[in-house]
Each structure stands twice: as structure tokens, then as C-alpha cells.
Amino acid sequence: MKEIVFDHVSKAYGKASVIDNLNLTVRPGERLILLGASGCGKSTTLRLIAGLEDITTGSLYMGGQKVNDLPSGERNVSMVFQNYALFPHMTVADNITYGLKIQKLPQAEIAARLSSVLAMLELSGLEDRKPRELSGGQRQRVALARAVVKRSDVMLLDEPLSNLDAQLRGHARKELVRVHQAYRQTFVYVTHDQVEAMTVGDRIALMHKGRLQMLDTPHNVYNRPANVYTARFIGSPPANILPAQYGERQLQVGRQTVRLPEGWCARVAQSGSRELYLGIRPEHIRLEWEQPDNALAGVVKYVEDYGNRRGVYLDVEGSEVAAICDRSDWQTGQPVYFTPDPGKIHLFDCQTTQNIGYPEAYHVENIYQYQSI
Template sequence: MKEIVFDNVCKAYGKTKVIESLNLNINPGERLILLGASGCGKSTTLRLIAGLEEITSGNLYMNGQRVNDVSSGERNVSMVFQNYALYPHMTVADNITYGLRIQKLPKEEINKRLRSALDMLELNGFEGRKPKDLSGGQRQRVALARAVVKRSDFLLLDEPLSNLDAQLRGHARKELVKIHQTYHQTFVYVTHDQVEAMTVGERIALMHEGKLQMIDTPYNVYNRPANVFTAKFIGSPSTNIFEAHYAERSIIVGKQSVKLPELWSAHLGKNGCREFYLGIRPEHIRLEREKTDNMFVGTVKYVEEYGNRCGVYFDIEGNEVVAICDRTELKPGNRVCFGLAADKIHVFDKQTTINIGYPEVYCEHFYQYQSV
């Protein structure tokens, strides 16, 4: 089955709760990313799966079996640690194949898997070296190779690419996906890096302060954030979020207002939503110098250069907003205007910070587009 199920799992150290009431199903053979900032509980969650931490309360199931009291060695997992965890007295080849030799696999099969891993992670020529003779990035690649050759039901990775340079990191991401597509292990990958999460994951589980914020495909997490935290965490620069309220078919920010299409007016009216947080991504704002009907007006504060594009930061009624432009001649003090793209805005309940959803026509368009 290769399924992992967290059933109301909690993990605490004394009175400090690290994981709180986690309910999470990881499907057999999928690539799931545990994403979040440092201290959010993602690595602890991974260690609970590996059997390296004890569960305080709740139940964890793997392959349909409750494993709360099953030792790590009996869970059929491979794990890549952020700090390598290599045997210092062994060569690269011996570190990679140690687990296979313990399993008493045929020598020919061990050598075949070793050569494949060395090729994939560009370790050819390093077989006879010991960890002390390797750079940090090379040690991390050895740790990856050791996990890959085992081909366990569950492959667990804790920030596995953090010590690789950018070019090799991109190469390793693609190779990890290829490995998964070949062996169909249940693949759980911890990272704080959004690029890794988006490019590697089939689903992303976003965590904050020990709680699951959202779990969905990368596309959905980006385009339909479940709450304010998700909207702000995903994307760089992050989603613009500012207080607004609804009256007379208009979104009102401070003393300015923009009329909404009837579909949004009906949706907000149906939900009884009057005060809320309005969200819009920087890349979905189109700036204009001249004001026409139905536009907000702001003042440029500064322009951030990204090389192939610019981030224009401006003020609207005391709210800092950023827009992404291909190129711009705007300077601090310039006036800028923008309207709201009705299919690109997000509305979050002011009390719960949860997304109130979207008018049906935008949902239909969204899911049709997604299925293409």
C-alpha cells in the first residue's frame, strides 16, 4: 500500500507542542512536500514517520499498520539527513552500499545500483575517498546516493539539497523526480524552498507552528490559497494583503473604492462578507500612469531591480503594495493606478483569515484550465 496516515497526531516536548492535532494522508507512491519556515514542525513530522521520534498522542499508520511502537529499522524507510550522517571511516562506495551489504544483496546487484547512483549524482571518481576528503556538497550527494540505492517503500528527505550549488541543485531535483517515477516510492520531502516544493512535489503540505495550513497541488496552493498565511508564504514577492470592506457593490480601501462585477458582489453578499482581507499577487497587478474609471491610485515608494523585471512598491491608503513589471521608468513619488482583475483576487475572512472562496464561474474556468 505504501500509504502514510497521521490520525490526530501530536508531538510535544514537555509543555511545548511541536506538532498539534495533525491529520494527514500521504497517498501510496506520491511525492509529498512538507513545506514551511524553520521551526514549523516539518522535520519533526518527517522524523515521526522514520521512527526517530516518539508520538505523544494520536496514531501513525504505514502500509495499513499502526507503527507507533514499531522501530525505525522495521519501517522500510530510507532517509537523507541534512547533516549527512555518513560513516567517517568508510569510503564513498562503502557508505553508499553499506545498507545493501547488510541486506546481503548479490554483489552484482550492489555494483549495478552503486554505478547508477554515482552517475546520477556525479560522484564518479570519488568512490575511494572518505567523507573528510569531500566538500559539503559532495557529502550531501553521497547521503542522497545511499538512500537512493536502498529502494525502500518510503523515501524521506530532510532538506537534502541545501548544501548543493544552484546548478547541481537543479540537476539533482530532476534526477530525484526520475528516480521516483522509476521506483514509485512514497516520497516525503522536507524543505523551506518554494522552488523545490513547486518543482518536485505532486502535492504540497504547508505547515506553520505545528499545524497544517493547506495541502494540495502546487498549482492550487499558488492560485487558490486556503488562508492568508498560505497566500503570503507562497510566491516571491509574496501576495499583497490589505484590509478592505464591501459596500454598494464596491471594494473599499481607505477612502478609495473599486466597483466589483456582479458575480463577486453576489458571492460576497451570499457569504455575508463585509470586512475582509483582500489579496492579489504582484504579477497580477497591471500598473497605469493615468487614472480611468474603477482604479485605485497610489504613490511609488521605491523600485526593486530583479534583472529581467522590476518590483514597484507603492502606497495605497497606508498599505504597501508591490507590482511586478517587465521594465519600468517609474521613480519614487510617481503616481500609479491599477484596477482589480476579477479572476485574480482573493478574499479572506477577517476573523478566521480563511479564504471565502470564489464565484462559481471563476471556479469553473479554473478547473477547466487546470485539466488542460
């Protein structure tokens, strides 16, 4: 297992910056997810680790060794590509063991590793088939087997499940975790799918326009977003973000106000911010027909049916607010109310868009501490 350290790493193609001053440590044996939208730099980051791209500035260390100029073949990494990159003229067995033969491992060792990985990934009986004779899920497992059988220190996965349908993708996620638990390699996994990120990763590195936005556990990325971008990217529907002003121990949202508890007042005062964004996730909003104390009012714009629940979209002071509800009797144009739960809200500075933090009352043994970039 190797630790991977990005020390002020940047990557540019001419004047176009793809990675901007990246500082990131991948812990030995962990599953780190590089998450972000297309073009955010996550695949480029993976290729820098693999040695498939040159670093423009900064240093990359693997196992304590600076590897900026180390050839890809000497880094002891294996990679699973989005398109699987299988040799069409080779059998499953030959595809899996090709790299081992190039390394000139003993035939007995190759056979033992092949047998082990075929059993682990449920490919036994398919050894003599060609890739064209396999389903998409089977091809994905062959590509994964080829990477696993190498037993390298680092496994790099670039959108490996994106070509699978939803059911196969769920099954493959479990296989990936099972493979990691068996070999404890350092996994670096690129995806744009937040469900994959939340279910596979030990930690998530969320990227946007070549910059790291947040690095933490899936729990903290979801429950304590470091900035507005993180809050909006994670979650479906994403977190609601409402412009607000703080004064006289309350938040003013448009023409409406809600009082803040003492802990939040102290937190806002400490931050020095007065122009804020109020963040609250749709599943943390409880809609009511009658106006309760300290509530915000809105009007139902439209309703989405998710089968076992409803997505109710409101107009609140000109901003769209989504709420997830069990009830189905919502009508367009209906006035509704909700009281922000102090334990479920997030406040962000309007200028920096960074999270101002949380009152101590809402920390549980410091599990919500996050690294803001």
C-alpha cells in the same frame, strides 16, 4: 509503495506543542513536500514517520498498519539528512552499500545495486574516494545514492539540498525527480524553500506553528491560497493583502472603492463576510500613470531592480503594495493606479483569515478546488 496516514497526531515536548492535531494522508508513490518556516514542525513530522520521535497522541499508519510503537528499523524507510551523515573513514562505495551489508544481502545483489545507482547519479569513477575528497554536490549525491540503493517503500528527505549553491541546487532538484520517476517510492520531502516545493512536489503540505495550513498541488497553493498565511508565504514578493469592507456591491479600501462583478458579489453574500482582506499577487498588478475606471490609487515608495523587471512598491491607503513591472521609468513619489483583475484577486474573511472561495466563472473544470485545513 505505502500510504502514510496521520490521524489526529500531536507531538509535544512537555508543555510545548510542536505538532497540533495533524490529519494528513501521503498517497502511495507521490512526492509530498512538507513546507514551512523554521520551527513550524515539518522536520518533526518527518521524524515521526521515520520512527525517530514518539507520538504524543493520535495514530500513524503506514501501508494500513498502525506503527506508533514499531521500531524505526522495521518501517522500511530510508532517509537523506541535511548534513548528509556520511562515514568519513569509508569510501563512496562503502558508504552507499553499508546498509545493504548490514541486511546481509548477497554480494552479487549488492554489486548490482551499487553499479545501477552509481550510473544513475553520475558517481561512476568516484567509488574509492573518501567524503573529504568530494565536492558538496557529490556528497549530496552519495547521500541520495545510499537512500536510493536500499529500495525502501518510503524515502524521507530533510532539507537535502540546503548546503548546495543555487546552481547545484537546481541540478539536484532534477536528479531527485528523476530518481523518483525511476523507482516510484513514496517521497516525503522537507524544505523551507518554496522554489523547491513548487518544482519537486506533486502536492504541498504547508505548515505553520505545528498546524497544517493547506494541502494541495503547487498550482492550487499558488493560485488559490486557502488562507492569508498561505498567500503571504508562497510567492516572491508575496501576495499583497489589503484590509477592505464590502457593501453596496463594492469593496472599500481605505477611502477608495472598487466595484465587484456580479459573481464576486454573490460569493461574498454567500460567505456572510463583510470585513475582508483583498489579496492580489504583485505579478497580477498592471500599473498605469493615468487613472482608469474602477482603479485604486497609490504612490511609488521605492523601486527594486531585478534585471529583466522591476519591483515597484506603493503606498495604498497606508498599506504597502508590491507590483512587478517591465518598465523602468518609475519615480519615487509618483502617483500610479491599478485596476484589480476580478479573475486574479482573492478575498479572505478578516476574522478567520480563510479564503471565502471563488465565483464559478473563475473555476476551470474544478482544478482550483483545494483542501483548507
